[in-house]
Each structure stands twice: as C-alpha cells, then as structure tokens.
Amino acid sequence: MDKKTKLIHPKRVTFSGSNRPLIDPIYRSVKYTFDSLEEALADSHNDNFFEYSRDKNPTTFQLEKSCAELQNRECAVATSSGMSAMWAAILANIESGDRVLLFYESYAPTRKMVRQKLSRLGVKFSIVSIQNEAEIENAFALGDVKLVIYESLTNPMLFIPNHDLIIKLAKKYHAKTILDNTFLGLHNNLELEVDFFVHSLTKYANGHGDAMGGIIIGDKENLNQVRDYAVSLGATPDPEASYLILRGLKTYFVRYDIQSRTAQSIVNFLSNHKKVSKVYYPGKESQNFDQLIRHADQFGGIISFDLDVSEKELFKFCDNLNIFTTAASLGSVESLVSPAKLFFGKDLKAEELAIASIGSGTVRISVGMESEEDLISDLSQALDQL
Numbered sequence: 001m002d003k004k005t006k007l008i009h010p011k012r013v014t015f016s017g018s019n020r021p022l023i024d025p026i027y028r029s030v031k032y033t034f035d036s037l038e039e040a041l042a043d044s045h046n047d048n049f050f051e052y053s054r055d056k057n058p059t060t061f062q063l064e065k066s067c068a069e070l071q072n073r074e075c076a077v078a079t080s081s082g083m084s085a086m087w088a089a090i091l092a093n094i095e096s097g098d099r100v101l102l103f104y105e106s107y108a109p110t111r112k113m114v115r116q117k118l119s120r121l122g123v124k125f126s127i128v129s130i131q132n133e134a135e136i137e138n139a140f141a142l143g144d145v146k147l148v149i150y151e152s153l154t155n156p157m158l159f160i161p162n163h164d165l166i167i168k169l170a171k172k173y174h175a176k177t178i179l180d181n182t183f184l185g186l187h188n189n190l191e192l193e194v195d196f197f198v199h200s201l202t203k204y205a206n207g208h209g210d211a212m213g214g215i216i217i218g219d220k221e222n223l224n225q226v227r228d229y230a231v232s233l234g235a236t237p238d239p240e241a242s243y244l245i246l247r248g249l250k251t252y253f254v255r256y257d258i259q260s261r262t263a264q265s266i267v268n269f270l271s272n273h274k275k276v277s278k279v280y281y282p283g284k285e286s287q288n289f290d291q292l293i294r295h296a297d298q299f300g301g302i303i304s305f306d307l308d309v310s311e312k313e314l315f316k317f318c319d320n321l322n323i324f325t326t327a328a329s330l331g332s333v334e335s336l337v338s339p340a341k342l343f344f345g346k347d348l349k350a351e352e353l354a355i356a357s358i359g360s361g362t363v364r365i366s367v368g369m370e371s372e373e374d375l376i377s378d379l380s381q382a383l384d385q386l
Contacts, residue, residue, distance in 0.1 A: 026243045027058040053239070055231055060242040066249055067205070067215050070186035071197050076217040077227045078242060082182065082200025083109055084235035085214030089196050090114075090147065091233075092225040093176045096122030098146040101139050103130040104355045105154035107180060108344045114149070115347070129355050130154060130161050131287060140169040147176050152296075153183040156304050156340045156364040157357050158280045160288040163295075167193055176222075182331075185256055188296035195222055201245045203331030204300070207255050211244035213237050255333070255369060259301030262375065263367045269376050270305050275383045280304040280357075301367035302330055304340060309386060311360040314339050318363065320382040323370055330366035335375055338364045 001009075032050040034040040043049045050056055060078050068076040079085040090113070094100065100114050104127060114125050126142065128135035130150060139145060148170050150161050170177045177194040185204050189197070199205065201213035214235075216226050230236070267281045282292055282299040292299070307314060318326050324337040338344070340362035345353050353359070367375065 024059070024062065026239050027053075028239050029053065054234070054236045057236070057239050057242070059239040059246070060237055063201075063213075063237075063242045063246050064215065066246065067186055067199070067201070068217055070249075071181075071217045072190040073197065073217045074219045075223055076215050077223055077230050078201070078237050079214040079216070079230050079235040080237045080241070081212045081235075082198070082202060082214040083113070084230070084233060085198050085200070085216050086110055086113065086149075086178070086180070088226050088230040088233060088235060089178050089198055089216045090118070090149070092229040093147050093178075093195075094118075094123055095146075097124070097144075099124040099126060099142065099144045101126050101128070101136075101145045101148045101175070103128060103150055103154070104348070104352050105130050105157060105159055105357075106149065106151060107155045108347055110149060110180070112347050131159055133162060133165055136162075136165060137169065140173050140175070143173065145170075145173055145175045147178065149178045149180070151180040151183065152189055153282065153299070153302070155183065156302070156338070156344045156362075158183070158282060158299075158302060158304060159357075160282060160286055160292045162288050163192055163291050183300050183302055184296050185252075185300065187253070187256075188298075190295070192295060195219075196226070203329065204256055205252060205331075206245045206248040207252065207332055208244070208248055209329065209332040209334065211241040211248075213241050213245050256300065257298065258369060259331075259367050260298035262372045263299070263301045263303055265372050266365075266367060266376060266379065267303055269379070270303070273380075273383060275307060275386055276305050277308050277361075278306040280306075300331075302364065303367065304362060304364045306359060307361040307363065307383075307386065309361040311339070311341065313386060314361050314363060317382050317386055320385050321378055322381075323374055323378040324365060332366070333369040335368035335370055336366040338366075340364050 030053050050058060064076040064078050079088060100123060102114050126139040128139050178196045178198055179194040181189055181197045182200045182203050195218055197217040199215050201215055267279055270276045270279045281303050318337050318339060321337055324335045327336045328338050328343045340358045341360060345358045
C-alpha cells in the first residue's frame, strides 16, 4: 500500500485486554462506519448506533444521558445553546393557529421569540403576569392554548410560579408544558409533572463560562419529534462543547451548594442595608414558597434587588464593583452583575416593566465561587459610594 494511502488509513491504536482510558475521549468524527450495510440496517434503531454527528454523537449522547438522569427523566436532547433548545421544544409542539401562553416575568429572549418571531408564523399568544392567578385561568379559558412556557424561578426577579395551578390547567385544557428550569438546576423539581424541562447548559451545568449548550429533557415519546426539529434546525452541539459541559458537571453539586449558601449570606446582608429598598430571593414570605420547598432545598446563586437610584446611578454602582463583573450570564465561577432593565427589559413597555417589577434601580447579581466575605465587602463599598 502506498504511503499516501497509509497516512489516510493508518492502523488504529487498540487497548490491551481491559485497559481503557479513565476519561472518555472527545468523539470529533463527523461520520461513523460499520463492517457491513446489513449490520448497519439491523442496528440503526439502537440508541447507541451512530452514523452522522449532526444526528447523534457519542460525546453528546453521554451528556444527554447524564442530564436526563439528574432530572429524573427518561431521555434528553442536547442542543448548541439554551435558546436553540427552547426553539426546538416549541416548534415541535405547535402549529399555525395554536396559542402559546407565556408571562411578562419570563426570560427576555423567550418573550421576544414568541411575541416577535412565532407571531409571524401564525402562532397566537397570550402574555399575562405569573403572579396573577386569575389572569392565568382566564388565558386557559380561551380554549386554544396548546403550549405553556414558564420558569421555575423567573428571570430576573425570581418569582415562584404556582406549579400546581399551571400544571392542573394545562392538563385540563390538553396543553403541553415547557419549564425552563435553569435557575434551579438539573437536580431540582424532579417530581413536577411537566412535559419538558429546558436548561441552558451554558450556566450551572458548564459553570466555567467557556462552553454553550442547551438541553430538553422529558419522556422518550415526547422527545422524538423534538430531536427531529433540533437536528433540522442545525442546533447540534459541538462535541468539544459537550465534553466541557460534561467536565463541568463533575463539580456541579459542589458549585451549586457553595453558590446557594453564599447567596443566602448576601441576601441577609442586602436585606439589612439602608440603601437597598427590596431584595428578591426565595424565602418564607415569598408567594408559592410552599410549592418551591416541596421540590428544592437550595435556590441557586441569583439575587435581584432594588436601589432607590436613577439608571445612571445604577450604572455607577455596577462600575464601582471590583469583583463582580458586568455581564449577562449566570451560574459560572465568576460573580456577575447585570442592570435588570438594560439587560432583561428592553422589549417591555413601561406598564409591562411595572408588572415584571423591573425598575430603573433594579439589579441582578449571579454569585460565583469567590470568598463570601470578599463579595459582601465589594457590594458594601459600591453601595457606600451611592
């Protein structure tokens, strides 16, 4: 055989006996082969059969299995970002003429997706306050709601939804439910009877701010069409990103625990500071807290709070922080700060901002892995400069 051919088809490295790597390799191959076409046809319906990495990749499949197990569901579909996961979940479950129910307090890109993009495809929507149960009941009573999209804790204000009401009404009116569970993580809300969990794996799952990914988790029957849409949208994650998220998951529980405990200490500090008018973080006084503690015992590292200042003064507060970095993400090892109106409310009118409780002095922080004392000291010195 010519050397040019040998370079393209080298002898493969094999392992002796039970010898194997402790860490799984990153499967970067775009395509997969087999010994015979007959064998391929016989195996093609198996979960661990791979043909083309856009459809399924071993590294990404491992990520899907790990996330499904954490969320206590049958299977999962990984995508290239949290928003592509949301797109795949929505498009697989609606048709032109259907109605989507969502909330003013929702994540801004999800709101914009439904209000500005899906409406162009003939999809109707109702948007109400997640804190107003009468409005929720009235929206369902229209009779044509096919899909409900909501969050386990709203972004950025951390309101707790009435899961019991939303799930009961969705079942009554035969609507599917999508729960964005990013804030509470892959290990909480295991018993909620929603049809789909969606997560941005970019956040707590990866935890290091260096890889993007999303995932839809549910029962196999529900996810078959979702996978088809994810593949058709070209939303397949890169194997390198899947590997980085898998690596991040190994420290997931350690990080979530520390970030939650540090967040509670910061909440205690902010609640007693004279320049902070209100703190938003789950607590005994929160609406629907009884439902939250049935499904979660820690609430993550996101805190929002109000300062009685103008937007310009709020920007000054953010700029004066030394450890907290101004950026629009969460769940990573670095602590972040985000002006809420600028980052999460640009699509809302004045009256809608009021419904969502976002004011000119509202700020959201994401607690990282730095020293609790250093973070409190940093917030204190920036508040003192107001």
